[in-house]
Amino acid sequence: xxxxxxxxxxxVCCACHQQCGLVVRTRANRIIDISGDKQHPNSAGFxxxxxxxxxxxLDHPDRIHHPLKRRGRRGGGEWQQISWEQALDxxxxxxxxxxxxxxxxxxxxxxxxxxxxxxxxGERFMNLFGSPNTVAQxxxxxxxxxxxxxxxxxxxxxxxxxxxxxxxxxxxxxGFRPSASMPLLWRQxxxxxxxxxxxxxxxxxxxKEVHQADLWLQPLPGTDTAVxxxxxxxxxxxxxxxxxxVESHTIGFGELSEHVSSFTPEQVESLxxxxxxxxxxxxxxxxxxxxxxxxxxxxxxxxxRGAVQTGRAMACLIAITGNLGVEGGHALTGPPRxxxxxxxxxxxxALPPAQRxxxxxxxxxxxxxxxxxxxxxxxxxxxxxRKHLMNWLSSAHEPTLWRAxxxxxxxxxxALVLQHHNPVGASANAGLAAAALAHPxxxxxxxxxxxxxxxxxxxxxxxxxxxxxxxxxxSMGLGLLGFAGDYVECKPAVLSPSHAHRGDYDFWxxxxxxxxxxxxxxxxxxxxWDTCLAPASLDFATASSRxxxxxxxxxxxxxxxxxxxxxxxxxxxxxxxxxxxxxxxMERWGESALPEYSRPFxxxxxKDEFPLTLTTGGRKIEGFHQDAQLMPAxxxxxxxxxxxxxxxxxxxxxxxxxxxxWLETPMGRVRQCARLTEDLHRRVIHADRWWYxxxxxxxxxxxxWRTTNVNVCTDSAYESCDPVLGTWLLRGLPCxxxxxxxxxxxxxxxxxxx
Amino acid sequence: xxxxxTDNCRKCRxxxxxxxxxxxxxxxxxxxxxxxxxxxxxCSACVPKCPVTAIYEKCDLPEEKSGWIxxxxxxSASLPVCTGxxxxxPGALERKAELGF
Numbered sequence: 001x002x003x004x005x006x007x008x009x010x011x012v013c014c015a016c017h018q019q020c021g022l023v024v025r026t027r028a029n030r031i032i033d034i035s036g037d038k039q040h041p042n043s044a045g046f047x048x049x050x051x052x053x054x055x056x057x058l059d060h061p062d063r064i065h066h067p068l069k070r071r072g073r074r075g076g077g078e079w080q081q082i083s084w085e086q087a088l089d090x091x092x093x094x095x096x097x098x099x100x101x102x103x104x105x106x107x108x109x110x111x112x113x114x115x116x117x118x119x120x121x122g123e124r125f126m127n128l129f130g131s132p133n134t135v136a137q138x139x140x141x142x143x144x145x146x147x148x149x150x151x152x153x154x155x156x157x158x159x160x161x162x163x164x165x166x167x168x169x170x171x172x173x174x175g176f177r178p179s180a181s182m183p184l185l186w187r188q189x190x191x192x193x194x195x196x197x198x199x200x201x202x203x204x205x206x207x208k209e210v211h212q213a214d215l216w217l218q219p220l221p222g223t224d225t226a227v228x229x230x231x232x233x234x235x236x237x238x239x240x241x242x243x244x245x246v247e248s249h250t251i252g253f254g255e256l257s258e259h260v261s262s263f264t265p266e267q268v269e270s271l272x273x274x275x276x277x278x279x280x281x282x283x284x285x286x287x288x289x290x291x292x293x294x295x296x297x298x299x300x301x302x303x304x305r306g307a308v309q310t311g312r313a314m315a316c317l318i319a320i321t322g323n324l325g326v327e328g329g330h331a332l333t334g335p336p337r338x339x340x341x342x343x344x345x346x347x348x349x350a351l352p353p354a355q356r357x358x359x360x361x362x363x364x365x366x367x368x369x370x371x372x373x374x375x376x377x378x379x380x381x382x383x384x385x386r387k388h389l390m391n392w393l394s395s396a397h398e399p400t401l402w403r404a405x406x407x408x409x410x411x412x413x414x415a416l417v418l419q420h421h422n423p424v425g426a427s428a429n430a431g432l433a434a435a436a437l438a439h440p441x442x443x444x445x446x447x448x449x450x451x452x453x454x455x456x457x458x459x460x461x462x463x464x465x466x467x468x469x470x471x472x473x474x475s476m477g478l479g480l481l482g483f484a485g486d487y488v489e490c491k492p493a494v495l496s497p498s499h500a501h502r503g504d505y506d507f508w509x510x511x512x513x514x515x516x517x518x519x520x521x522x523x524x525x526x527x528x529w530d531t532c533l534a535p536a537s538l539d540f541a542t543a544s545s546r547x548x549x550x551x552x553x554x555x556x557x558x559x560x561x562x563x564x565x566x567x568x569x570x571x572x573x574x575x576x577x578x579x580x581x582x583x584x585x586m587e588r589w590g591e592s593a594l595p596e597y598s599r600p601f602x603x604x605x606x607k608d609e610f611p612l613t614l615t616t617g618g619r620k621i622e623g624f625h626q627d628a629q630l631m632p633a634x635x636x637x638x639x640x641x642x643x644x645x646x647x648x649x650x651x652x653x654x655x656x657x658x659x660x661x662w663l664e665t666p667m668g669r670v671r672q673c674a675r676l677t678e679d680l681h682r683r684v685i686h687a688d689r690w691w692y693x694x695x696x697x698x699x700x701x702x703x704x705w706r707t708t709n710v711n712v713c714t715d716s717a718y719e720s721c722d723p724v725l726g727t728w729l730l731r732g733l734p735c736x737x738x739x740x741x742x743x744x745x746x747x748x749x750x751x752x753x754x
Numbered sequence: 755x756x757x758x759x760t761d762n763c764r765k766c767r768x769x770x771x772x773x774x775x776x777x778x779x780x781x782x783x784x785x786x787x788x789x790x791x792x793x794x795x796x797c798s799a800c801v802p803k804c805p806v807t808a809i810y811e812k813c814d815l816p817e818e819k820s821g822w823i824x825x826x827x828x829x830s831a832s833l834p835v836c837t838g839x840x841x842x843x844p845g846a847l848e849r850k851a852e853l854g855f
Contacts, residue, residue, distance in 0.1 A: 036774060036799065046776050048797035179777070179795040186795065187776035211792040621797050622755075633798075636813045637755050 004028050010037060010547065011494045012475065014116050014468035015050035016624045018043075018184050019475055021548065022051055024494045031055035031469070031495070041548035043184055048621055053633045058467045058495075060630060062693065063450055065499035068462040074438055074445075075458045075702070084500060084510075087461050092514035094444045098414040104130035105358045106414040108401055111504070112421035113137055113625055116468035117475065118505040118525055120346070122419060123395075125508040127351040128517050132359035133413065136395035137426070139727045143393040144301045147367065147725055148311020148595075150375065150390055151583045152319060154382045154573020157483060158330040159296045159314075160185070163192035167328030170289035173209050174202040174314070175224060176297020180619040185295075198289050200282055202227060203299070204615060205686065206679035215282055218681055221615040222303045222600040222732025223272040227279070228313035229597055230268030232320065233260040234283035241287075242322025249571075250319055252582025252594070259594040271597075273681065287321060291329035294318055299615075304715070304729030306598040307722040312583065313595035319579045333485035334383045338536035338557045341476040343388020345532050347520070358411070360404055361397025364718060365726040366589035368394050374575075374585055382573030397726040398427060399716035402436035415444035419504050420465055422626045424454035424703075425691050428728040429667060430711040434458075448507055451630055454691060454703040466501040469494045474529050474540070475549070486556060488533065489549035490540050492526075591724055600732030601720050605666045610734035612649070614665060616710045617689045617730060630693050641690035641708045643672035645737060646682045650674060655739050662738040663687050665713040671740060672708060685735055687713070755796045755812055758826045759787050760819045762808035762853055766846045769839045771800035771809060781833035782840065790830035791823075806855050 004027060011022040021040020025032040034054055036047035067087040068079040099106050107129065109122045123134040142157055149156025162185060163171055171189050178186040186209070193199055193212065201213040202224070210216045219227050235241050236257050246253050265276030286292055296314040301307055323329035335342055343349070356362075362369030372394050379389050404413040416437075423433040437445060437458045447456035448463040456462050473491040476484075497503070505528065509521035522528045526540045533539055537557040543550060570577035575584045587593035623634040643663050645655075655661050657676040662669050663685065672687055680686060689711060692704035701707050713733065720729040759771075763786035771787065772780050779793035789809075801809045810816075812823065843849075 033802075035802070045774050046797075046799055047774075048799055049801075052798070052802060183776050183795060183797055190777055208792070208795060620755075621795055637796075637811065 006032065009494050010491060011469070012473045012489060012491050013047060013051040013054070014114060014473065015054055016181070017114055018182055019489070020047045020051055020184065022047055024469070026494065029495050029498065031058065039547055046184065046187070048183060049633050050622065050624055050631070053631070054469060056632045057450070057627060057630060058469050060451070062452070062630070064452060064462060064464040065501070066464055067500060070460045074460070077457065077697075079462070084463075084502065087463060088510050088514060091444070091446055091461055092511055095415055095511070096515065098443055099131075102412055102414050104355065105133055106412060107131045107417075108133035108135060108360070108396065108413050108415070109417045109419070110135035110398065110401070110421050110423065111419040112426070113141060115420040115627070116466070116471045116503065117473045118471060118503050119420070121505050122417065122508045124346040124520070125512050125517065127347045128512065128520055129515065130352065130355050132351060132356050132362075133396045133401070135360070135398050135401055136392070138393045138395055139397070139722075139725055140298075140302045140730060142298060142301055144307035144722060144725055144727050145296050145311040145314065147308050147390070147393055148313070149315045150379060150573070151580065151585055152312060152315035152574070153324060153332065153579045154379050154570070155332055155334050156315070158318070158324070158332055159294070160483060161293055161329075161331045162188045163197060163293050164328045165191040165195035165197075168192045168197050168291060168293055169328070170198045170200065170286055170292035172200045172202065172286065172292065172294040174294060174296045175299025176295050177203070177207045177209060177619060178295070179208040180621040183621065198285055200285060204681050204684050205618070215278065215285060217274045217278055217282060219272040219274050220681065221613050221684060222306075224300050225306055225310045225313045225595065225597040226263065226268055226271040227274055228310070228317050229260045229263040229595065230265060230272075230279050231283050231286070232256065232313070232317055233263040234265060234280050235287055235320065236260065238283070240283065241320040245322035246320055250579040250581050251576055252580060253320070256316060256320070256581045256594060273683070290321065290323060291326045292321065292323050293330055294323070299731065301727065302730040303600045303732040304720045304727055305601045305722055306596070307727035308724045309592070309595045309598070312586070316581050316595055319581065324579070333483070335386060335389050336476060336486045336536075336555060337384050339476050339486065339488055339555055340532040340535050342386065343391035344386070346391070348388035348391050359396050360400040360413070361726050363410060364400070365397060365721070366591075366724050368397060368726060371585065371589050371724070374588060378575050378585065379573035381570045381577070384569070393725070398423070399429070399432075399718070399721065399726070399728055402432045402716070405436040405442045406432075406439050408441060412441065414442065416442060416446070418445070418447040418449070418455060418459070419507070420449055422449075422453045422455045424705055425626045425629070425689060425709060426711065428711060428714040428716040428730055430705060430709050431668065432716065448504065451693070452696060453626070453693070454705050457696065457702065463507060464499060464501045466497045466503045470497040470501055471503045472526055472540070476532070484551075486553075487549050487551040488536075488538065488543055488555055489546070490529070490543040492544055586724070589724060600729055602666050602715055602729065602733055603717055603719055605734045607734065610665060610736050612683055612685050612735050612737065614663070614685050614687060614713065614733045614735035615731040616687050616714065618686055629691055638688075641672040641688040641710075642675040643688070643737065644675045644677050644680055644686040646678060646680050647676045649682050649685075649737070650676050653737050653739055655737065660740045660743050662740055663710065663713060663735060664738060665733045665735045667715050667733070668712040670708050670710060670712050672710070685737060756791050756823055757789055757794050757796050757798065757801070757809065757811050758815065758822045759789055760808050760810060760815075760822045762806040763787055763804075765843055765849045766806055766808070767840060767843045768805050768846065769836065770803040770805060772836050773839055774799040774803055778835055778837060779830075780836040781830040782836045783829065783833055787836060788826045788830040788833065791827050806850055806853050
């Protein structure tokens with residue numbers, strides 16, 4: 001076929017986790033246009049603007065096209081263009097030198113959320129190399145909720161289960177706005193609603209979903225566990241729980257009943273600001289309309305100290321209402337049986353236990369250290385004897401990484417590879433992240449990214465990343481994570497990488513080949529995936545020929561006598577094999593065995609000085625994490641950072657809509673533009689994560705993050721983190737707002753038009 | 755954010771937009787469609803599908819069409835929801851040509 005002919009290709013969108021089918025028209029390795037694939041069985045023609053305008057990011061004029069080596073001081077903006085070969089040779093030599101002196105653990109790797117199907121693949125290199133320090137965002141991205149479920153019934157998250165129209169009779173959306181983050185799920189919920197399902201929304205903000213809801217609870221951010229315990233109390237008090245299910249499947253019900261006895265509707269109202277009558281109404285609706293699905297969202301996974309207990313409370317609520325493992329309720333799919341997903345693909349077992357025990361955060365947070373083996377063994381018993389199934393939520397702890405660089409405690413980290421991750425935008429306490437990245441103790445910083453940003457611009461080597469349209473696709477549930485069980489979908493790359501763009505896989509393959517892993521890295525990503533698919537008697541080409549995913553029996557090899565499915569296994573992957581309302585593992589780790597309520601915690605926060613509660617980073621459909629700032633479609637809609645508040649709250653502080661104001665927490669302060677809305681609780685403030693790509697050259701504040709990014713105000717102190725998983729504090733902080741008397745009006749016009 | 759249908763939809767009503775909408779936010783009268791802002795999720799799936807460029811995101815809406823924000827909100831509240839493709843209005847193709855599409 002001639003290169004100038006128009007080609008029509010099928011792809012799967014990687015602009016968020018939903019994985020909609022796309023039809024992409026190309027000519028001469030360039031995108032003409034992108035539209036939703038009407039033939040795709042999951043998305044059926046739907047694609048949002050992140051997908052249909054993905055080429056705006058792909059063809060962005062600011063993209064990095066060639067490897068760059070720093071000249072002059074770090075962050076000085078002077079670069080020398082070099083070849084990939086030179087970059088890889090020098091990086092390999094530096095990694096070898098630094099780890100020879102300081103141990104393999106002195107190398108860390110941190111990657112950003114889904115940006116193509118090879119996200120996180122560097123963990124394979126790290127495990128083979130002997131470093132336990134792969135850092136990921138699981139701690140604030142469904143990890144706490146999933147862990148709460150795993151501790152309770154041995155797998156999770158089940159929160160993504162799609163409702164079945166006509167079967168599911170109640171849907172609860174809790175700290176979750178699927179209309180922005182998972183539109184295919186929201187579409188399905190509306191179908192279920194049209195077929196008679198009721199909808200309960202629990203959210204501090206009147207989000208889009210509230211307009212469709214039968215009941216809306218509006219708790220203060222960070223008080224969700226109290227709401228959940230209140231629901232459990234109200235349900236048990238009126239004997240509305242599923243007694244038969246509880247009797248035959250669970251242990252610890254009596255203790256749970258006693259534990260929640262103080263969470264009366266009145267008490268819950270005083271803790272959460274949810275009226276007692278509404279709480280009781282929710283308990284009635286949830287139990288009268290079953291089966292139900294409780295979609296506990298990421299809003300519940302970012303409140304630091306109590307995050308895992310929140311997940312535990314949700315799991316207990318799901319279990320006592322008998323909504324687990326029933327059609328139309330929560331599906332307990334488990335991992336794939338034969339596909340080589342999860343920890344195996346990233347060679348988890350290659351990491352020696354002595355090295356695993358050095359994982360950053362292991363000495364402080366149970367699941368990152370000694371508790372990992374307990375959980376691994378328990379979960380494995382129910383799921384075909386597979387190991388490392390929850391490997392994804394025990395990654396090294398990012399706040400500990402920053403301290404290991406700056407303070408060299410518990411040991412020095414001397415080299416760091418960032419892939420498609422901008423911690424200066426995303427991390428709690430952004431100032432600490434930036435200080436660590438610029439610190440002279442960090443002797444090697446490599447960033448593979450699409451763009452120069454506040455993190456990659458500090459690197460010693462910047463490597464040009466391939467955009468997801470330049471990479472092949474594979475999903476086993478969720479990339480390598482496998483939430484959806486026996487499920488795989490593949491597609492070849494739409495474009496060949498242009499300029500010197502390379503995939504995440506290519507970097508690690510070439511580094512691995514230089515550092516003793518020559519036999520572990522097939523030449524192409526597709527060939528590597530062939531090895532993951534082979535145990536299920538599949539290969540990349542065969543799976544790619546299917547429009548949509550293969551699932552269920554199609555992904556099972558049927559190995560006759562050797563078949564794992566015949567092996568006796570526990571019903572639930574917990575130490576007891578039962579649903580543990582009282583968690584034996586939490587008890588073993590010295591934590592409350594019953595789901596305990598605690599408020600988000602900030603050291604030195606005075607309630608009088610900071611009377612409001614801050615929540616941050618609410619999702620918008622037009623953006624996905626840090627990439628949003630670079631997307632023209634996002635910036636047209638969002639020209640500046642907004643801090644949202646109730647008009648009454650604004651009036652008390654003499655603030656008008658559109659004025660620039662200071663948002664302050666005990667951690668710091670940033671300036672954002674006031675947006676007045678009655679959709680928020682009067683005591684709650686919502687602020688955007690933010691930075692300005694166009695302000696790269698600002699010498700006072702490169703990329704504008706110091707003055708605008710709300711993560712200057714969030715916290716990663718150990719005392720604020722979840723004691724089991726290490727989740728840091730992004731939502732639920734005490735705060736206040738202050739009128740910016742100097743620029744409130746003057747700044748409005750100039751910055752709005754900037 | 756708001757997404758709105760504007761005057762180009764009049765006398766056309768192609769409903770390509772409805773076929774890709776995930777949330778049933780379109781309502782109709784005898785002449786055209788309107789978007790319910792409380793239901794629309796601003797995904798923009800419909801915007802490129804419209805054969806007569808009648809649908810705009812608020813940030814791209816020409817000044818002279820800004821009145822359509824109010825009209826969409828008000829009209830959608832009282833009109834029936836459009837759940838699938840509808841018949842073209844008579845003369846729609848001529849109207850499309852007239853509009854230069």
